[in-house]
Amino acid sequence: MxxxxxxxxxxxxxxxxxxxxxxxxxxxSLTLASLLAVSLPPAMFMxxxxxxxAASALESLDPxxxxxxxxxxxxxxxxxxxxxxxxxxxxTLDRKELKDRISAEDWKTADPDNDKTISKDEYLAFVEVAFxxxxxxxxxTIDAKELKSPAGRALLRxxxx
Numbered sequence: 001m002x003x004x005x006x007x008x009x010x011x012x013x014x015x016x017x018x019x020x021x022x023x024x025x026x027x028x029s030l031t032l033a034s035l036l037a038v039s040l041p042p043a044m045f046m047x048x049x050x051x052x053x054a055a056s057a058l059e060s061l062d063p064x065x066x067x068x069x070x071x072x073x074x075x076x077x078x079x080x081x082x083x084x085x086x087x088x089x090x091x092t093l094d095r096k097e098l099k100d101r102i103s104a105e106d107w108k109t110a111d112p113d114n115d116k117t118i119s120k121d122e123y124l125a126f127v128e129v130a131f132x133x134x135x136x137x138x139x140x141t142i143d144a145k146e147l148k149s150p151a152g153r154a155l156l157r158x159x160x161x
Contacts, residue, residue, distance in 0.1 A: 068141035
C-alpha cells in the first residue's frame with residue numbers, strides 16, 4: 001500500500017509492505033523499493049496459498065499417494081528435515097538452525113525444558129501439535145486445502161526445506 005503527500009515542492013511517499021513502513025522521498029527510492037518487492041524469492045509467494053505449491057508439497061510428503069498426509073508421514077518428513085537442519089550434528093536445533101520455522105510464541109511449546117534448543121523428540125512432538133492445528137476437520141489427515149491454511153503453512157515450514 002502506498003500513500004503520498006506533496007509538501008514544500010517535495011513528494012513524500014510511505015509504502016507499507018508486509019507490515020514494514022518505508023518513507024520514500026524520491027522517484028529513485030520508489031523505484032528501488034519496487035524492484036526489491038519484485039525480486040523477492042518466488043517461494044515466498046508460492047507458499048502463501050498457491051494451489052500448485054500445495055499440490056506439489058502434498059505430492060512430496062505423501063509416499064502412499066492417497067492424496068493426504070497422515071501424522072506418520074508428517075513425522076517422517078520432519079525427522080528428515082531435522083537431520084538436515086542440524087548442521088553441527090549435536091542432536092538439537094537452536095533458533096539459528098531453525099531459521100524462524102517456529103514462532104517466538106510457539107517456541108515455549110516446542111522447548112518445554114526451556115534449554116533454548118529443541119531435541120529431535122521435542123521437534124517431533126511439536127510437529128504433532130502443528131499437525132493437529134492444521135487438521136481442521138479432525139480426520140487424522142491433512143489434505144491440500146488444509147495445507148493452504150495458515151496452520152497448514154506453519155506445518156509445512158516444519159516438514160520441508
